[in-house]
Amino acid sequence: MPSQTTDPIIKFDRVNKSFGDLEVLKGLSFEIGAGERVTLIGPSGSGKTTILRLLMTLELVTPVKHPDENGGVIWVEGAPYSHMEKGGKLHVASERYLRQRRQKVGMVFQQFNLFPNMKVLRNVTEAQVHTLKRSKEEAESKARDLLDLVGLSDKVDNYPNQLSGGQQQRVAIARALAMDPDILLLDEVTSALDPELVADVLGVLRDIADTTNITMLIVTHEMGFAKDVSNRVMMFDQGVIVEEDTPDRIFSDPQEVRTQDFLRAVLSE
Amino acid sequence: MDWQTIIDSLPSYAEPFWVTVQVTVGASALALVVAFGLGLMTSSKHLIVRTPARTVVEFIRGSSVVVQLFWFAYAMPQLLGIQFDYAILTGIIALALNYGAYSSEVVRGAIAAVPKGQLEAATALNFTSAQKMRLVILPQAWPEMIPSLCSFAIMLLKASALVSLVQIIDLTAWAETLGRRPGQDLLVHLGLILVIYFILAWLIWTGMRALERRAKRGLGQGHPTTRTKDTETVGGVLGGLEPDDHVVTEGGGDRA
Amino acid sequence: MSGWSNERAAEIFPMVLDGFWVVLQVTLVASVIAVVLGLLVAIVEQSAPPAVRRPVSWFMQFIRNTPLLVQVLFVWYAVSLYINPEWSAFAVGSAVLGLHYASYTSESFRAGIEAIPKGQWEAATALSLPAHRTWFAVILPQMMRRSTAAVANWLIAMFKEVPTLFAIGVIEMIAQVQTYTGLNYTGDVEGYTIAGLLFLAASYPVAVAMRRLEIRLAKSNY
Numbered sequence: 012m013p014s015q016t017t018d019p020i021i022k023f024d025r026v027n028k029s030f031g032d033l034e035v036l037k038g039l040s041f042e043i044g045a046g047e048r049v050t051l052i053g054p055s056g057s058g059k060t061t062i063l064r065l066l067m068t069l070e071l072v073t074p075v076k077h078p079d080e081n082g083g084v085i086w087v088e089g090a091p092y093s094h095m096e097k098g099g100k101l102h103v104a105s106e107r108y109l110r111q112r113r114q115k116v117g118m119v120f121q122q123f124n125l126f127p128n129m130k131v132l133r134n135v136t137e138a139q140v141h142t143l144k145r146s147k148e149e150a151e152s153k154a155r156d157l158l159d160l161v162g163l164s165d166k167v168d169n170y171p172n173q174l175s176g177g178q179q180q181r182v183a184i185a186r187a188l189a190m191d192p193d194i195l196l197l198d199e200v201t202s203a204l205d206p207e208l209v210a211d212v213l214g215v216l217r218d219i220a221d222t223t224n225i226t227m228l229i230v231t232h233e234m235g236f237a238k239d240v241s242n243r244v245m246m247f248d249q250g251v252i253v254e255e256d257t258p259d260r261i262f263s264d265p266q267e268v269r270t271q272d273f274l275r276a277v278l279s280e
Numbered sequence: 281m282d283w284q285t286i287i288d289s290l291p292s293y294a295e296p297f298w299v300t301v302q303v304t305v306g307a308s309a310l311a312l313v314v315a316f317g318l319g320l321m322t323s324s325k326h327l328i329v330r331t332p333a334r335t336v337v338e339f340i341r342g343s344s345v346v347v348q349l350f351w352f353a354y355a356m357p358q359l360l361g362i363q364f365d366y367a368i369l370t371g372i373i374a375l376a377l378n379y380g381a382y383s384s385e386v387v388r389g390a391i392a393a394v395p396k397g398q399l400e401a402a403t404a405l406n407f408t409s410a411q412k413m414r415l416v417i418l419p420q421a422w423p424e425m426i427p428s429l430c431s432f433a434i435m436l437l438k439a440s441a442l443v444s445l446v447q448i449i450d451l452t453a454w455a456e457t458l459g460r461r462p463g464q465d466l467l468v469h470l471g472l473i474l475v476i477y478f479i480l481a482w483l484i485w486t487g488m489r490a491l492e493r494r495a496k497r498g499l500g501q502g503h504p505t506t507r508t509k510d511t512e513t514v515g516g517v518l519g520g521l522e523p524d525d526h527v528v529t530e531g532g533g534d535r536a
Numbered sequence: 537m538s539g540w541s542n543e544r545a546a547e548i549f550p551m552v553l554d555g556f557w558v559v560l561q562v563t564l565v566a567s568v569i570a571v572v573l574g575l576l577v578a579i580v581e582q583s584a585p586p587a588v589r590r591p592v593s594w595f596m597q598f599i600r601n602t603p604l605l606v607q608v609l610f611v612w613y614a615v616s617l618y619i620n621p622e623w624s625a626f627a628v629g630s631a632v633l634g635l636h637y638a639s640y641t642s643e644s645f646r647a648g649i650e651a652i653p654k655g656q657w658e659a660a661t662a663l664s665l666p667a668h669r670t671w672f673a674v675i676l677p678q679m680m681r682r683s684t685a686a687v688a689n690w691l692i693a694m695f696k697e698v699p700t701l702f703a704i705g706v707i708e709m710i711a712q713v714q715t716y717t718g719l720n721y722t723g724d725v726e727g728y729t730i731a732g733l734l735f736l737a738a739s740y741p742v743a744v745a746m747r748r749l750e751i752r753l754a755k756s757n758y
Contacts, residue, residue: 069400114406124401127499128419137415138405170500183401190405342736342743346699350710351732354717354724359539434601441603445703452606467617470610474602481601 018089020045020194020226021066025082026093027073028061028250035061036250038082045193046224050237050258053247054273059230063196065093066228067118068109087112088193114142117192121199123179125171125186131158132167135186143190150189157185161215177208181215188219195219197229201236209233216240232277238262246270285463296454297476303368303440303450304480307375308433314380315429319387320413333384340381345439349374353446371443379436386428390421423495430488434481441477451476545726548716552730555709556738559698562630562706566698567691569634574641574687579671581642582649600639605700608632612704629701637694641687648683649675685750692739692746699731709734 019042028036035058043049051059064070065085072093075083078101085093094101095108104112125134135154139145145153158164161181163174171179180200187195197216201209213236220227220240231237237244238258245255246267254267265271321333340348352374357363364370394417402412444453455473459466580592599607611632615623652675660670702710713727 067400067404069403110406110408113403116404118400118404120397120401120404122397124395124397126398126401126416126420128416130500138407141411141415142406142408172500187404338740339736342740343732344696344699344735346697346702347710347728347732347735350713351728355728358722359725438601438603441605442700444605452603452609455606456609466613467610470606470613474598474606474610477602477606478598 018045019043019086020047020088021228022086023062024084024086025075026065026085027075027083028058028065028070029073034250039250039252040082041245041252041255043226043228045226047243048220048227048229048241049243049245050229050231050241051245051247052231052234052237052273052277053253056249057247058250059247060198063118063198063228063230066116066194066196068113071103074103088115114190115193116196117187117190117194118196118198119180119183119187119200121202123171123176123183123203125179125182127171129171130167131163131169131171131174131182134171134182135189138186139189153189154185157188158182160188160218161185162211175208176204177211180204180208180212184212184215184219192225194226194228197227197231199230199232201231201233234262234274234277246273248273282463286465286468289458289461289464292458293451293454296449296451299368299448300440300450300452300480303371303375303443303448304433304437306368306372307379307440308436310372310376311380311383311432311436312429314376315383315387318381318384319391322384322388323391337381337384340378345375345378346442346445348378349442349446368443368448371440371446371448375436375439375443379432379439383429383432386425386432387421390424391417393424394420420499423492423499426488426492426495430485430492433484433488437477437480437484540725540729544720544723545730548713548723548727549730551712551716552709552727552734555707555712555731556734558626558706558708559695560738562626562633562698562701562708563691563695565630566634566637566694569631570637570641570691570694571687573635573638575645577638577642578645578649581646583667596639596642599636600643604633604636604697605703607636608701608704625701625704625706629704629706633694633698633701637690640690640693644683644686644690645679647686648679648681651682652678681753685746685753688746688749689743692743695739696735 021043023039023041025038025040026036027034027038035056039058039062051062053059061070065072066087072083072085075081078084078094083093084091084101090096090112091101091104092112093104095104096102125131126137129137132151132154135157136147136150139150139153140147143150155164155167158167161184163178163181163185166174166178166182171182174182180203184200200216201212204212213233216236217240219225227240229237229241241258243255244258244261246253246261246265246269248269254261254265254270256266261270262274265274318333318337321329322337324330324333349371353370356370398416398420399412402416407415440450441452444450444456449457451473455469456466458464459469577592577596581589584592608629612625612628615621615628656674656678657670660674665674699708699710702708705711709731710728713723713731716727717723
């Protein structure tokens, strides 16, 4: 396991999340160091995707009374993230605060979610121009570099629905990277793809993992990819961490029965 | 009946024709503004914005456009003590509010039909609410609205004939006036304007079809989608629209 | 210029209510025509030979795309000039209104028929059901379920357009208000406001019920 002498870039402090009566996360705590690549595994409904969605602020944590003592707070880069400090106390974050803080977090979705009304190039430049206030030229040159990186420089003038799923997902990766995120969230990015298109997307992600120091949180069923890319695997079940370890150890010698059962089920697919 | 007299009288239609066009185009344009205003408001997540807009929409839709027209022509001037110098403005406002309220449901439905993932992606890229609406939601919702808005535009054209009941000399009023003169034939004149209205409806429909094709191209869909084909099989100037909302919501499903 | 007066409102209310009663009667008659004729047209468009189907379809399209008011005037004058000047505006108006809305309801019925899976027709053929049994036992019951809400919405829309018949002298609400204002030189504010509110009071509950029905039908399995 990597030593965590530096401050964690992400810290969950007794985080709760419920959807109505359904408690998905129950006082979940963990830390992730800068530059770590962490894969979250576990059966569906175990809360993995919820963790990513909380970090992207697509969901908000279920508030806890007196967060200063009782936690229920997500911290990013040493500052409260789900909450904000006001008068020395933590309060639930406003949309304005979230907008300021989520700047450094990017996400790639299972369903790509490219904007169908924009050509590929504009999908990658739009947010740079409108939220980072980059000039059009700067955004375009950055977009072209990234599209080149994901092997799609010939598709800049296509609309998303003229591309295959794998190509769309690679555009989505370029789009997320264009924002220069410190943290990249990958939510089952190959699950919606035809099997023959998975390798290209994973190849691109491997390149990015090799050449950058972006912190990555990965939810995936591709165990081979998890093994190659991540330096830590966290096994979730019912909103709690069952087991965490290096990928080598967790895949070859899982300690917990639930991990063993889960891996057996996934690998036999 | 004297055909020569009838033919000689045709040029006198120019001005009433222009009135009908002005009422229809003016009210359509204003209705579009009303529709987007109310549609955006009824789509809001804030109750304070949504509730008043919802109330206005239900209020207008629940009542009768004919009565509303008379209300604007006769009750409002007394109530507020204002009288428009430009009489057709009354007609334009009454029709625009009514059809704007109906169309706002189309706008709301099309906005609601934009897949949730699009909003999430926009959040992940840190767009503001206004940017999400302007850059992501409306460009996608707009092509879905066009067929239904077209239907409402044609309904508005038809309803424009009602302004003849409040002393505005449009096609209908003029046909009735002219048709009663000596040597004229009322049925010929009424028949004639029926044909003119039909041609105008056809023009609206053709224009909207072109607009829809262009809008779909802007989504990278070279060919009209399933929904457009539906309209085609209905084979009419006017598609198989429903009088109430849901028009777009149903069609929007196939994009998910 | 004059604002709202409760006294005038009280005076005018019974008159508007009389007019409203006429509106309801017209709605009832026209609804029957719109439903029966609409259904008939839908069946013709689905099963008649092209020589019949096409003209019917064109005619309905023409009706659907031209103003009700002009149609009403046209038929009213045609009837009084060439058929029988004794016919009542109520009867002629209701008939034209029913025909106009049949051009809409037929579309809803047709959509209901087209939504029925092809297999249903094939099964009926496979069972050698005679045409009338296919329609009455298989197709129409399934179509009704799919079309009811849409047709009901058209009938609500029609109800709100009844005052158009004011133009040929049906004594509905607008005619009543104008009678009052003609005698008293005032009362527009009260009269038209009451007329509008009566429509709202009558149509809103029905519209809400229809929306519920639609949601329920949409959720039901077929």
